[in-house]
Amino acid sequence: MGQIQLKQVTKSFGETQVIPPLDLTIQDGEFTVFVGPSGCGKSTLLRLIAGLEDITTGHIEIDGKDATDLVPAKRGLAMVFQSYALYPHMSVRKNIAFPLKMAKLDPAEINRRVEGAASVLNLTDYLDRRPGQLSGGQRQRVAIGRAIVREPAAFLFDEPLSNLDAALRVGMRMEISELHKKLDTTMIYVTHDQVEAMTMADKIVVLQAGVIEQVGSPLELYRAPRNTFVAGFIGSPKMNLIEGAAATEHGAHTIGIRPEHIDVVEDGGTWQGTVGVAEHLGSDTFFHIHNTGLAETITVRAIGDVSLTHGDTIHLNPRLDEMHKFGADGLRL
């Protein structure tokens, strides 16, 4: 079990309200990702759920029971911190056993659970090392191990991969996703990286300045962003947002078209411009195009290696059925 419900939750630090009234339900077993630019309140929201910060008004319910005033330890949630927060003076074994020791479990049971977690996370050979002797990925796994031995109702991850290098990050992303499938426990994951959000989440919560902009599955957010903020935030490279004459032509204040929904044509496209930078990745080519008269830069993704370079004139055809239209208030039309 691990259903978490936030009802009219607000948080203020002194005079500044960082989270205006907010409602959110996270279903049991769901992998929910909070995503947003830095300073959007996503970590604060996670800390409110964890109980590390007190909420100013509102209620938090875990499995239908009011947990607003419960201390963190009594909420049955486990957290993995950005810095891993391992205890440097304890061995890996003692680190993982710490929450069980605090819960005064029988030593034999503690041992059984620690060994179990270690074998799930491939840490068996490192149990007697100190955190200082481990690599970043291994430390990350110890932190996860310390969380899973408690058999919590939900896991909270606070940007857990931001201290790892790119290659390791991809690997750990898979491992966390697999762990979720194996344990089938609720997980809440905070990140500013929309790729992590798209690849891991069952449900994404997009936040900006403490306000939930949209909640939905990754593809819902990709296909039907509710407003220009979500449209610009989800998807990589970013969606092209075009204002002005080209937009009014389609009866909107702003039109959005993703780089992958613009075709490069030999001649006579709807739009044309000069190639600024061409990024040849082999499988794809990304063009950053100037002088289109639409926006400062238009990004286009072409499949395969297209041999256009800096300064060339490029002809483009947007796919009109994939175009997103937004009103003057930024909302989807």
Place this chain on the structure above:
Amino acid sequence: MATKASRSAARVMMAPAVILLLGWMLVPLIMTLWFSFRKYLPLRGGDLGFAGFDNYTRFVTSSAFWPAVQTTLVIVLGVLAITVVFGVLLALLLDQPMWGQGVVRILVIAPFFVMPTVSALVWKNMFMDPVNGLFAHLWRFFGADPVSWLSDASLPSIIMIVSWQWLPFATLILLTAVQSLDSEQLEAAEMDGAPKLKRFFYIILPHLSRAMTVVILIQTIFLLAIFAEIFVTTGGAFGTRTLSYLIFQRVLESQNVGLGSAGGVYAIILANIVAIFLMRIVGKNLDA
């Protein structure tokens, strides 16, 4: 970049400082060693020739030696215990966000800037005086007989004075250590179900162990040599004669330079034993 010429130039330029420092250290050391083997009584005939190891055997067989060693140990250990325990508590207290934090921190450090002689005199005359001291007034206020601190409770009094001087030092070092603790570690422990007291013993105290070792190391070296506090309060009476005070008495009060020098050599050996011992602990701690 170091060419042969620049390296020899560096050596030449460093030479004055090195020679000065070496001289400063070696001349007194060699003189002490020299005198410790001489029978040298300035007011009773001057330098009376070699004495062999006489001074060394006389110093340790004297009835004052072992009590002095014991007193030294009691003072050093007492001050260490008080400064470390209260230093940790004060550091934790000062780490709490509060109004006027900066001023309070400076006030806490203040005793360290008071000269030992001055602080001992202030304590002796203003606090511990059995007639006019603040403690005497306090005792009388509650209807108790004032304690003559420096004669009846001489060792505890001196430990108190020296602790007062060294507490700021311990607090300062431990405060920086407390501040360097990653707050996520404490939060993780909180999530893991450790209440405040357990967080202190399992997370904060191990984190402070290195700083505590440094405090103990540095303080021990200085505390082995405390002198002014004893000189201006009890003058070595009432069982407050430490090893360094005994050496002072042998040289200046008994006018026996040879005997005092032998004591000085013992003190050097003792300090080095302590230093090696403590360096090992620190080294071990720094490896981890």
